[in-house]
Amino acid sequence: MGTTLVHEGAAFVNFRDHAFARPHAHAYRWVDVKRFRIPSEGVSDRDLLAALIAHEQFRDDYAGGGVEPEGTRHGEYWLRCVTPEAYEQIDGERATRLLDAWAEQYGPVPRPLAEALRREAHDALATADSVHHLNGLAEDEYHDWASVHGEFHELVLVDRAAGRLTLLVAADD
Incomplete structure (x- = not known):
């Protein structure tokens, strides 16, 4: 029997909700945060990543369809x-x-946006025991309309003390 993650909730930091000092800044930028409860002990990071990939919440194209x-x-x-x-x-x-x-x-991040990023992303980064960056895929593994994303960054944070795995996706489209 494999490792099971329990989805605890999500947060969405939408850059459009915050005015930038530079009017030309790209408006469709966001950070999507998904939190999962992990087993208390005895599970490797690799097994946690496999459980995340197998989870229904991972089936997200991050292009508006959810x-x-x-x-x-x-x-x-x-x-x-x-x-x-x-x-x-x-x-x-x-x-x-x-x-x-x-x-x-595109310039300095406005204070309310910086506070939202701190709360939803940086605080989780600060307490993570390990951080994994999706960085091992090539262009031939892009799907048929992957170019909708200008940039796509994915981090998986494991915080064993809190019993939490956090999936952070920062992207623009």
Whole structure:
């Protein structure tokens, strides 16, 4: 019997809800956060990644359609191509730099947006025991309309003390 994750909830930080100082900034940017309860002990990060990939909530193309229980896409990729081996373990500092560089690419992040990002993403990064970055897939694994995303960044945070796995997707379309 495999590892089971329990979906606890989600948050969505929509950049359109916050005015930027620069009017030309891309308006369709967001961070999608999904939280899962994990088993208390004895489960490797690889098994947690496999359980996440198998979970219905992972079947999300992040292009407006939401979760599709029978879906075949995940973000830019065909779901069948996403495996635990496609994730690279990185440290929290590198993950924070990745998220901040993406968020700040059009200029300073307004205070209310920065607070929402801190609450929904940075706080989880700060307490994670391990961070995994979806970084091991190539263009030939993109699905048929993957180009809808300008950028797509995915981080999986494992916080064993809190018994939580957090899936963070930062993207623009």
